[in-house]
Amino acid sequence: MFNHFVRALIDWAFRRRSVGLTLIRIGLPLIGLVLVGLTVGVTIPTADGPFVFSWDSAGGGSALLSWSVFIVVTFIVLLGAALIIRDVHREGRQKVIVIEARGLRDWQGEALEKAVPALVKGRREQVMVDVRQGLVDGQIVSPEVAIRRLSSIPDDISRRCAGLDRADISFVLGGLAPVPLLFLLGVIVDDESHTLIMDWDRTRRMWRPLDEEDDGKRFTVVGLDVVSSGTTRVALCVSASYDVLDADVRQVEPTALIVRMELEGRSTASHWSEHKQQQLAQQFLDVVMALARRGVTDIALFLAAPASISLRFGTVYDKRNLPQVELNQFEQADPKKYPWAVRMPVAGLTQAQLIQR
Template identity: 40%
Template sequence: MTFDYLVRAVADALRTYVGWLVRPRLLAHYGMWCGLAIVGFVCSGWAIGLELPTLEGPLRFSFDTGGGTPTFLTWALLLFGFGLLAWGPWQEWARYRHERDLLSKKRVLVLEARGLRFEIGRALADAVPDLILGRREPRILDFRQIYDGEITHPERGLEEAISLPNQIRQAAAGADRGDFTVVYGGLAPVPYTFLTGVLIDDEGKLFVMDWDRTAERWRALDAPDDGKRFEVEGLDSPKDSPEAVMAVAVSYPVLDRNLESAFPKLPVVRLTLEDGDVNAHWSAEKQAALAEQFLDAAIALEGCGVRRIHLVLAAPNSLVVRLGRAYDRRNLPRS
């Protein structure tokens, strides 16, 4: 673990250094370097000679800081160089104050859901990308009432989830919509995670992160879309049935015997991700397409007369939240 931590620290340091090297240069930056070059040129006694050929003979131009140039021109050039040197830091200071004032208005509510038996080493608020500007305000959604995978006190988790919209509204009070961002990430039981997505559906744009078990770090959904989608089966089976089961398999398969044991004699609609595994969800574009398929399947069930959908989800936390946000609880069957 110590070696892995050292490797990650070195990688972060290299990433920061490369980012500094390729950062965009502002006009003030070039102005300072230009001013320094002019002052150095004048003070070191350099000479410049330029000859341009013309039809009437060569046209010569020369500048000598050692005494061959009028004193007023030398002093004017020197003052211009010092002016550029002073203008650069002044511009940088003005830019810093402007960005500081903007950042003081921007706020980032970081919602970290905790619901499993182990602790995550790094807080989500510390892993939010720098591109999300604003003061971090971490909030913990504590769903840790489980024992050996079983939820022992569901009412406590429900109270935590139901209070979430009010927490977001209170945090956003007094802030412009463009200055307030919500970041979500966590490891929590699927029912609470899906409910969290349903409840924050109307609370504005959400930036979702997930825990990378392989790299042991928080990660944004930044992978490219591999084009793999759900394979939908059984949409024609729930006709004339008021209830149906929707089994969504992404990271793990949903076994038939478990469905038959929990929901005997109920029709089953399956959404199975092609080549699904625990790392098949790192694309935001892919998750959006999967959520659209999920919503289309729920609408189709509603059109078949289904009034209650029993959801069985085997999916990563970030995708479960996405599916919860896609589920329209006002117009779709109860789940």
């Protein structure tokens, strides 16, 4: 606890702007001037001869004035120190839970916890979810193990958040894992608390916040208007990086109506704007809500998207009021193309379920 207080104090001194720090910066030089004894003299030439103004803190009324200044600036410095201690103590109550999903074989990258920006206030606690067991040639052959590990996260989060005010808790999410597992992680954490989503930059080989400008490109929605009232199952194909092909979808959903969301100018590097992702997530949510209003109760979701978008879509998916959703895993080398899927714990389902084909 003491070490955290020292680190937080250093943050305040060198990286943060605060009222308390400003007061100290103003007060300390004034105290120094009073203590060393300041003599000020100003001569202004006038028509009647020079006008001389001088003040010597060492004598007479000036001494009284110096002591008055000293008392005032000392109070300012003490007030500043009290404000800093208050803020550091308040920050000490805050906790940042950093959840990283690792699903790549031979991962040698930096831990997400070390890349969290300094502006995210609070004690860091890392939750590492390693889903690499069951990997064969880069493919997960035992997704049930990964699902079981992810399903234990709510209990872990509850333990870490016990006794804390919700306002003092924030989350940082990131990971490199199959899309269904990232979406599931987003569903588990949801967006009820402040959540920062980060992504791995494969070019720079580093974790990054979503700090680029919004290019204004959004999803084009196709097929929603043909979903008639009473349709219960729909295949929702979201192409945010690669293309989701109808021919692949038809192997596992031969009869379901297909609704497509296709991101204009999509690529594997068109997702680095926080504002853009928020808008894309809102579009996704709007389409799902529109399907629900038409009576759809089951959504087969086919999502081709970067990790951060997969996480974000999971965080915005309402567990209680939206249709049941199963997210399909794409495997290029598999003849089925979508050999397994995860049925999400929403719409009354308490635990995620694996659909193995």
